[in-house]
Amino acid sequence: MKILNFLTVAFGKAMVKVLKLAGRDAGNFPGLVLWTLNHNYLKVFSADCPIIAVTGTNGKTSTTNFLNRVFGSLKGKDGKPAKVITNMQGNNLDTGIGSMFLQYCDMSGHIDADYLVLEVDESHVPVIFRHFKLDTLVILNFFRDQLDRNGEVETLILKVQKFLKTYKGNLVLNADDPNVARLGTANPKNKNVYYYNVEKYEGATSELYEAGEGRFCPHCGEALVYDYYQYSHVGRFCCPKCGFGKAEPFVQIKDLDFDSSAFSIEGERYTAKHMGIYHLYNLSAVYAAAKLYDIDHEIIHKVFGEFEVNNGRLERFEHKGSQLLLNLAKNPVGANMTLRLLNQDKRRKELLFVLNDNIADGKDVSWIWDINFSIFNGVDRVITSGTRAYDIAIRIKCSGYDPERIVVKPDLDDAAAEIFANEGIKYGIANYTAIQPTRAALKRFISK
Ligand SMILES: [Zn+2]
Structure with a gap:
């Protein structure tokens, strides 16, 4: 033995x-x-x-x-x-x-x-x-x-x-x-x-x-x-x-x-x-x-x-006059938690939402319908990205949010450029397989 x-x-x-x-x-x-x-x-x-x-x-x-x-x-x-x-x-x-x-x-x-x-x-x-x-x-x-x-x-x-x-x-x-x-x-x-x-x-x-x-x-x-x-x-x-x-x-x-x-x-x-x-x-x-x-x-x-964990857990990114707080969300509760932080913040802001549907995420993205988007406090614009960028855009639109303010950028580098296109306060939500690519894309854009 x-x-x-x-x-x-x-x-x-x-x-x-x-x-x-x-x-x-x-x-x-x-x-x-x-x-x-x-x-x-x-x-x-x-x-x-x-x-x-x-x-x-x-x-x-x-x-x-x-x-x-x-x-x-x-x-x-x-x-x-x-x-x-x-x-x-x-x-x-x-x-x-x-x-x-x-x-x-x-x-x-x-x-x-x-x-x-x-x-x-x-x-x-x-x-x-x-x-x-x-x-x-x-x-x-x-x-x-x-x-x-x-x-x-x-x-x-x-x-x-x-x-x-x-x-x-x-x-x-x-x-x-x-x-x-x-x-x-x-x-x-x-x-x-x-x-x-x-x-x-x-x-x-x-x-x-x-x-x-x-x-x-x-x-x-x-x-x-x-x-x-x-x-x-x-x-x-x-x-x-x-x-x-x-x-x-x-x-x-x-x-x-x-x-x-x-x-x-x-x-x-x-x-x-x-x-x-x-x-x-x-x-x-x-x-x-x-x-x-x-x-x-x-x-x-x-x-x-x-101590801060970073690694996509309430991780801060800074670019010129902008600050972005990125958080992983694998399920509705995780996404709702980040939205709570966003709504607690009284300033005007923008949101980046990256949604993938790879095997590790679960192919079924219907969980996004359990996210509570009904209270969107001072959100001027939403950028969506990932393999299911359109699904999350539709979900947010159906919550009553003005579709004119939703920008769909399936490519992550395009999404990173878009979220930092104007200065301000930003929040980011990315699901399981999206979190590391999102961090990488943000870092690439910032280091340019
Ligand atoms: Zn009992």
Whole structure:
């Protein structure tokens, strides 16, 4: 068996090396090959450090990057900065994680690190952690996403729930998403369940404002009653029949001040680079996970106040007198979140929307009809681009927006030139396979 493990690792490492020599990214491929040869290949790897994993529909990459920063600020075993191994670029399937392990493990498959901080696709949590002892699992939210691959949201939640039935490690849950909070009772014997949330913010509504999923009690089927919705189906809810909801938070972000980008946790004041409500939920999750490891608050202050993920997650681009804030949106909730930021901004602005329909996006782009374009605050012009530039233009037109102000530029370089054609405030939304090409096109235009 040992020899077989050795051969697997040696073969995998050789693939990584060849790909690197060829100037290619070792993202998924070596893991995919090993998986094809043996579906249980992940068991060749071992690690004896704490493993912290992040899953959920939206915000995984950002939250993982923040946790990586936090844990990377600690001291490691040898007194040097802690060695954190993480898949920051979002290769979050078992094949991507396996490929990454190949780059860091020794020939026996052992991964030497102080912490592993992993972003994991919701459906791959049970697959990956069958082989590793997971110390902490952070669950952010469950929304509809890329239906072609994942199937219904409920199927996904049940998959995670099944895994949690025997899981005894730390479980960090969003108290305000019923789809997540319900998982707190998956294993009644697990005493390590911790909830986080964010206090009601000024944009919260009393009615559901955007498409939401978790409207019925997962335990008894009764319609949930909400005090308020923060965004989509995330908010303060309770089941009038069985009492599900209103979990006592272990961490709560409160006293939000949008003008000074500040908030409090446990009586201490923190600042953030962005005050988008979904971002604050991510920060609350980060704080809750950090609290479990007694991390010094100074580190949290620094990471919250200074760190930005970029990589198309609320990334800023500047050109002459213009500023563009670009954000990834893989689903209606993600797009609605960026539109909320845009509408919170009282200045005149323009929007760039890039929509692709490649396999990884899901071929079906009907999700754009669940984006709430009805409130478009001070948007002078919309530029659409991507392989489905016309679909998104039609969608925006059908919301009642003046078609004369919509400019369709399927080519991304043309779209980048168009959005910067006049000076001002800009917002950008791009879906999954569109985000990196959009960043590249913006950078090309700016560096001209
Ligand atoms: Zn109930």
